Amino acid sequence: MNILHLDAAITxxxxxxxxxxxxIVNKLKATHSNAHVVYRDLHEGVPAIDANWFAAVRLAPQDPTPAEKALIATSDAYLKEVQDADVLVIGSPIYNFxxxxxxxxxxxxxxRAGVSFRYTEAGPEGLLKGKRAIIAYSAAGTPIGSEYDHASGYLRFILGFLGITDVEFVAADRLAMDRDAGLARAQEALDKLAA
Structure with missing residues (x-):
């Protein structure tokens, strides 16, 4: 089992x-002794896409400049980690809903169109199929699934758009209201999680 472990919290x-x-990763490793984990801390910095990225990655020039090659290599590295993974464990702290x-x-x-998804006559098709995603959702005040939770639905949608439809959440929410209860809900979800 190949696990891609992603953290994004700034705290x-x-x-x-x-x-x-x-x-979550420890639970998976306890059940799969051969598990291989690739770790990436997104807080260390992930470049935002911009016009230069679009020109290099999306337009794919035949003779890219050194700067364009660097942009392509960065995007390819992120994507390869996902392509190689069986399970994605994604930390998603909620900031401003x-x-x-x-x-x-x-x-x-x-x-990336043509790489992680493609457009067909029947509509878009995700190309990252056969993977599982487990999202560690944490929020001080945003209850998961509430009308002002704009994170969990988006994550389920975008991952599904890319072909990852097996998406589960381990949520510690409403921590500012009752931290112990929020952590207990997360532990209960973790305990029920199939490894």
Missing amino acids: GENSVSRKLTAD NISAQLKNWLDQIA
Whole structure:
């Protein structure tokens, strides 16, 4: 089993989502002794896509400049980690009712027409099929699935758009209201999680 472990929280050791992703990965490793884990801390920086990225990655010039080659290599590296993974464990702290900018940048880097999805006569088709995603959702005040949770639905949609339809959440929400209860809900979800 190949596991891609992604963290995105800006709160360091105080991060609930980082603790949850570590617990999820440990649970998977306990059941799969041959598990191989690739770790990426998105907080260390994921370049946002821009006009230069579009010219290099999407337009794919025949003779890319050194700067364009660097942009292509970065995007390819993110995508290869996903392609090689059987399971994605994604930490998603909620900031202002949505996913972090770092996680959004990463998703923009891997959502590539003709590579991770394609357009067909029947509509778009995700090309990253056969993978499982487990999202560690943490929020101070945003209840998962609430009308002002703009993160969980988006993550389920964008991953599904890319072909990853087996998406589960381990949620520690409403932590500012009742931290112990939020952590208990996350532990219960973790305990029920099939490894």
